[in-house]
Amino acid sequence: MTNAQTTEISEPLPRETIANLIAAIASQPERYALFFDIDGTLLDLAETPDAITVPNGLTDDLKALSHHLDGALALVTGRALSYADTLFFPHRFPIAGLHGTERRMLDGQIIRAEPTAEFLDVKQRLATLPESFPGVLVEDKGGAVAVHFRQVPELADHVGEAMRVAIAKAGPGYELQRGKMVLEIRPDSADKGRALDAYLAEAPFAGRIPVAFGDDVTDEAMFKLVNAKGGISIHIGAPTDSTLARKRLSKPQAVRDMIATILRKQL
Ligand SMILES: O=P(O)(O)OC[C@H]1O[C@H](O[C@H]2O[C@H](CO)[C@@H](O)[C@H](O)[C@H]2O)[C@H](O)[C@@H](O)[C@@H]1O
Ligand SMILES: [Mg+2]
Numbered sequence: 259m260t261n262a263q264t265t266e267i268s269e270p271l272p273r274e275t276i277a278n279l280i281a282a283i284a285s286q287p288e289r290y291a292l293f294f295d296i297d298g299t300l301l302d303l304a305e306t307p308d309a310i311t312v313p314n315g316l317t318d319d320l321k322a323l324s325h326h327l328d329g330a331l332a333l334v335t336g337r338a339l340s341y342a343d344t345l346f347f348p349h350r351f352p353i354a355g356l357h358g359t360e361r362r363m364l365d366g367q368i369i370r371a372e373p374t375a376e377f378l379d380v381k382q383r384l385a386t387l388p389e390s391f392p393g394v395l396v397e398d399k400g401g402a403v404a405v406h407f408r409q410v411p412e413l414a415d416h417v418g419e420a421m422r423v424a425i426a427k428a429g430p431g432y433e434l435q436r437g438k439m440v441l442e443i444r445p446d447s448a449d450k451g452r453a454l455d456a457y458l459a460e461a462p463f464a465g466r467i468p469v470a471f472g473d474d475v476t477d478e479a480m481f482k483l484v485n486a487k488g489g490i491s492i493h494i495g496a497p498t499d500s501t502l503a504r505k506r507l508s509k510p511q512a513v514r515d516m517i518a519t520i521l522r523k524q525l
Contacts, residue, residue: 275505276507276516279469279490279516280516280519280520280523281523283327283469283520284326284520284523284524285523285524287326287327287328287330287524288327288328288466289466289467290327290330290466290467290468290469291327291330291331291332291457291458291462291463291466291467291468291469292323292327292330292331292332292469292471293331293332293333293334293454293457293468293469293470293471293480293484294320294331294332294333294334294471294472294513295333295334295335295450295470295471295472295473295474295476295477295480295494296333296335296336296337296342296345297310297335297336297337297438297473297474298438298473298474298494298495298510299471299472299473299477299494299510299513300316300320300333300471300510300513300514301313301345301510302509302510302511303438305408305409306395306406306408306409307395307397307404307406310345312345312346313514315518316514316517317346317347317349319514319517319518319521320346320349320351320517321349322521323517323520323521324349324351326520326521326524327462328462329352329364329462330462330463330466331351331352332351332352332353332354332454332457332463333346333351333352333353333354334353334354334358334450334453334454334470334472334477334480335353335354335355335357336355336356336357336404336435336437336442336444336474336476337355337356337399338355338356338360338399338400338401338402339353339354339355339356339360339361339362339368339370340355340400341355341399342355350362352364352457354448354450354453354454354456354457356370356399356400356401356402356444356445357402357435357444357448357449357450357476358448358449358450358451358452358453358454358479359371359401359402359444359445359446359447359448359449359453360401361448361453361456361457363460364460364461364462370401370445371401371431371445371447372401373400373401373445374428374429374431374432376427376428376429377401377428377429377431377432377443379427380403380424380427380428380443381398381403381443383424383427384396384403384405384420384424384443385398387405387417387420391410391413391416391417391420392410393407393409393410393413394406394407394410394413394417395407395408395409399442401444401445402435402442402443402444402445403442403443404437404440404441404442405417405420405421405440405441405442406439406440407439407440408438408439408440411439414439417441418441421434421441421443422434424443425443428443431445431446431447432444432445432446433445433446435475435476436475437474437475437476438473438474449476449479450472450476450477450479450480451479451480451482451483452479452483453480454468454470454480454483454484455483458487467487467488467489467490468483468484468487468489468490469484469489469490469492470483470484470489470490470491470492470503471492471494471507471513472492472493472494472503473493473494473495477493477503478501478502481493481501481502481503481504482502485502485504490504490505491503491504491505492505492506492507493505493506493507494506494507494508494509494510494512494513495508495509496508
């Protein structure tokens with residue numbers, strides 16, 4: 259996907275621009291709302307879903323940044339909401355999980371699509387996939403199911419075929435989501451853009467400039483929404499023209515450094 263209207267497709271965020279953004283968020287926090295993807299954005303990617311690590315200090319830094327923004331910080335992730343909570347325990351951030359299809363609002367209420375009988379049947383069948391394709395890893399996320407092939411990339415086509423059959427059996431209400439070395443069946447009731455938009459309708463997010471950080475296909479819906487609202491979209495990773503994001507940071511460490519610098523500046 260390319261974005262012809264974007265003049266700065268996935269350009270590195272110049273040092274000066276980073277400095278400006280950091281200074282602005284540090285000195286005028288009431289103007290900004292920050293939205294972070296998790297895997298590949300806040301956290302370095304790992305070989306398997308459970309092998310990720312949350313670097314020392316990140317959880318507290320996120321909490322401090324959230325406090326600085328008067329709560330206008332949310333995580334928008336493909337992970338299950340409950341899993342994301344365990345990553346950043348004991349803090350409970352506003353989180354949109356399963357690519358935006360389950361969302362905890364500020365009052366603690368959670369909006370999610372209930373799984374259908376057909377989906378649960380498909381999920382059960384997919385659980386046996388590693389018997390036919392050793393090395394493939396099935397991640398049960400409750401309302402969604404992901405099949406990872408990072409450890410056996412040569413099986414990508416087989417996984418693709420199995421998931422095409424599975425999505426047809428899952429029936430209405432579900433869609434196939436592509437990701438990094440993963441294919442997933444998830445509810446089609448929302449996406450990360452719609453989740454972000456829903457947060458922007460609520461205090462303390464409402465009326466603020468959205469700033470979204472993400473690294474993957476699923477984050478494009480978020481970038482599109484943020485661009486339309488005059489916000490700042492930041493892609494994490496190598497330069498690419500396959501993103502709607504208008505700015506770029508090279509890796510999760512750069513995101514973590516940016517957070518730490520904002521906090522130092524506001525002291
Ligand atoms: O939207 P995100 O927060 O970025 O979540 C996207 C998916 O992240 C996880 O999978 C990815 O990260 C794994 C750990 O680094 C990696 O092993 C895998 O290859 C990646 O696809 C997670 O397991 C998925 O459920 C999320 O949808
Ligand atoms: Mg990601």
